[in-house]
Amino acid sequence: MSGGPTIQGAARPMPGTGKERGILVLKAGVWGNNPIAIQILGVCSALAVTTRLENALVMGAAVTFVTVMSSLMISLLRHWVPRRIRMIVEVALISTFVIIVDQFLAAYYWDMSQRLGAYVGLIITNCIVMGRAEAFALHEKPGLSMIDGLANGLGYAMILAIIGLARELGGTGRFVFGDGWWTAVAIPGYPENHVLKLAPGAFIALGFLVALFYSLGLQKEVEARK
Amino acid sequence: MNGSVNETGALVIFLAAIFTNNILLTYFLGMCSFLACSREFPTAIGLGAAVTFVMTATTIINHAVYHHVLVAPWLKEALGFDLEHLQFVVAIAVIAGFVQLVEMFIERFSPRLYYALGIFLPLITVNCAILGVALFMVNFGFNLWQAAWYGLASGLGWTLAIILLAGLRRKMGYSNIPAAFQGVSIIMIVTGVIALAFMGFTGMVSLQ
Numbered sequence: 001m002s003g004g005p006t007i008q009g010a011a012r013p014m015p016g017t018g019k020e021r022g023i024l025v026l027k028a029g030v031w032g033n034n035p036i037a038i039q040i041l042g043v044c045s046a047l048a049v050t051t052r053l054e055n056a057l058v059m060g061a062a063v064t065f066v067t068v069m070s071s072l073m074i075s076l077l078r079h080w081v082p083r084r085i086r087m088i089v090e091v092a093l094i095s096t097f098v099i100i101v102d103q104f105l106a107a108y109y110w111d112m113s114q115r116l117g118a119y120v121g122l123i124i125t126n127c128i129v130m131g132r133a134e135a136f137a138l139h140e141k142p143g144l145s146m147i148d149g150l151a152n153g154l155g156y157a158m159i160l161a162i163i164g165l166a167r168e169l170g171g172t173g174r175f176v177f178g179d180g181w182w183t184a185v186a187i188p189g190y191p192e193n194h195v196l197k198l199a200p201g202a203f204i205a206l207g208f209l210v211a212l213f214y215s216l217g218l219q220k221e222v223e224a225r226k
Numbered sequence: 227m228n229g230s231v232n233e234t235g236a237l238v239i240f241l242a243a244i245f246t247n248n249i250l251l252t253y254f255l256g257m258c259s260f261l262a263c264s265r266e267f268p269t270a271i272g273l274g275a276a277v278t279f280v281m282t283a284t285t286i287i288n289h290a291v292y293h294h295v296l297v298a299p300w301l302k303e304a305l306g307f308d309l310e311h312l313q314f315v316v317a318i319a320v321i322a323g324f325v326q327l328v329e330m331f332i333e334r335f336s337p338r339l340y341y342a343l344g345i346f347l348p349l350i351t352v353n354c355a356i357l358g359v360a361l362f363m364v365n366f367g368f369n370l371w372q373a374a375w376y377g378l379a380s381g382l383g384w385t386l387a388i389i390l391l392a393g394l395r396r397k398m399g400y401s402n403i404p405a406a407f408q409g410v411s412i413i414m415i416v417t418g419v420i421a422l423a424f425m426g427f428t429g430m431v432s433l434q
Contacts, residue, residue, distance in 0.1 A: 040261060040410045044354050047254040087351075088322060095315040103311060118361040121314045125354035127258050199252045200425065203418030207411045215406040 022147050029151025035128045036159040036206075037213035042128035045119050046160055047202040054177050056164030058112050060157025062105070062120060064150065066097045067129050071149030074137040090133045091124065098123045128152055163205050170205075171197035232367040236375045238431045239368075243379035245427040249355050250387040251420060253362075256355030260388055261413060263346075270392035274385025276346040278378065280328070281356050284321045285377030288360040289370050291316060317360045322351045355384055366433065390420055 035041045042063070049059045073093050074081075081089050102120045105113040113120070123129065132152050137145040168175045173190025195201045234242075249255050256277070263273045295301060296309045296316060309316075329347045333340045350356060359380045363373045394416055403412050 041258065043257040043261070044254045044358075047257070091318055091322065091351075092315065095318055099311060099314055102314070118358060118365060121317075121361050122255070122354050122358055124314055124318055125352050125357050127352065130352060195422070198425065199254070200418040200422040202254065203414050203421055207407075207414030207418060210409075210414060211404075211406040211411040214409075214411065 018144070021144060025144060025148045026151040029148060029153075030155040030158065034155040034159065034213065035131070035152045036156055037210055039128075039131070040210070041131050042126045042156060043206065045122060045126060046156070046163065047199075047206060048119050049116055050160055050164040050167055050202060050205075051171070051197050052168050052177075053161060053164040053175055055112070055115055056160040057157065058105075058109070059116060059119070060153070060160045062101045063123055063126060063128065063156050064153025065101060066094060066123050066126075067132055067149035067153040067156075068146055069097045069149075070094045070129055071132055071137040071145040072142055074133045075140060075142040075145035078138050086138070090130060094129050094133070095124050128156055159209065163202070163209060166205055167196050167201060171201065232369075232372065234366075234368075234372065234433065236371065239372055239375045239433065240379040242431045242433045243376055244383040244386060245424060246429075246431055247433045248383040248387060248424055249358065249380040250384050251417070251424050253358060255358040256353050256384055259349055259353055260384075260391065260417075261410060263349075264388050264391040264395055264413075267389070267392050267396070270388045271385070272342055273346045273349070274381075274388055276350060277353060277355065277384055278381030280321070280325060280347075280350050281359055281381040281384075282374065282377040283328075284324050284356060285359050285363055286370065286374050287324065288317050288320050289363060289368070289373040291320060292364055293370075313361070313364070318357060321356050321360070325351050355380070387417075387420065391417060394420075 029035070033039060036043065036046050045059060045063070049055045070090070070093050074090055077089070077093075098121060101123070102113070105116070105120060132145075132149055136148045140148070165175065171193050173192070174186035193201075196205065243249070247253070250257070250260060259273060259277075263269050292313065296313060298308075302308045325347050329340075359377055363376055366372075366376070368376055391413070395413070398412065398416070407415070
């Protein structure tokens with residue numbers, strides 16, 4: 001990592017027709033340029049809410065909604081916002097959508113809203129949302145920006161789901177998700193591993209996941225980070 | 227944890243926010259700048275000082291704004307409803323405004339300090355630890371003094387964590403790390419080990 005989290009794929013002229021570019025952007029967000037595993041952005045909530053798979057999925061959906069909507073709005077407004085005040089405008093737009101998510105959760109899913117707590121509000125300072133606004137939505141058309149927001153939201157949700165599943169399953173030997181036959185499934189005789197459910201487990205789990213992503217043929221990234 | 231009056235003493239809040247409820251090591255807040263600026267000792271200390279200062283000041287301002295404007299009885303009487311739902315946007319606006327003001331102030335009055343801290347200040351607006359403390363302090367139901375202590379101690383706790391990591395990263399420069407783990411991965415795992423060490427303080431004091 002050289003000097004800070006870099007945002008690759010920023011305003012790079014892309015070849016191809018609209019549809020091809022859309023697919024390219026979608027692929028980059030979910031896999032090749034994954035916001036957490038490759039760009040290392042938005043790590044805070046990825047660690048905080050992943051004690052359970054259910055929380056992780058809800059958080060993933062919330063962030064996806066905010067990135068899609070804020071990317072769309074910022075892209076629509078990109079010709080009207082003066083450069084000097086663009087950050088304030090971006091933050092105001094992002095906060096608006098975060099408030100919508102927070103109020104929605106509090107109104108319809110009170111338990112989930114309590115479990116996620118302040119971390120819903122902290123989506124405002126989630127670097128992914130701001131990063132996509134700065135690196136992509138400010139320079140691209142609304143449609144493509146929405147796809148980019150969606151891709152990065154899904155990439156984020158995917159990593160959260162993996163860590164959430166690993167921590168819940170590794171921590172307790174079973175997982176609670178909705179209501180069905182699977183909630184009763186437990187690994188018999190599994191000793192509870194509290195460290196995985198607590199803070200150190202989150203850091204270590206994400207560390208291993210990042211290492212896994214590097215070893216999956218992403219060696220170039222490792223070279224670039226030396 | 228919600229709403230009720232919290233009677234935790236100042237010293238307990240202070241110790242808890244640094245050791246048992248460290249803003250970074252237990253709440254995972256401020257990771258981005260923690261990863262990016264922990265390469266060198268002086269950078270880590272400079273950023274830590276800036277974060278501590280801004281965190282203390284904005285926590286006090288946000289506390290006053292939240293309790294005396296957003297959920298104040300006079301506003302409820304005047305409007306018929308309170309503005310609690312604006313908490314996020316007001317908190318982030320206060321932080322951004324304050325950082326901008328401080329930047330202009332020290333640029334004018336202390337160019338030396340500006341060059342030492344100036345580069346960190348814009349980073350701080352989007353440091354989630356600052357917003358996190360502003361939101362947590364409302365959840366904990368702190369009064370103004372408790373909130374001030376909490377802001378200060380959380381800043382110091384964050385500084386302690388980044389200094390520890392900067393020290394370890396200096397040593398890690400000489401170690402032979404497997405290729406896949408180089409970079410962010412090993413830093414995460416080392417942070418996990420620091421967090422594990424801090425778990426030793428659990429039970430000493432508690433914030434709830």
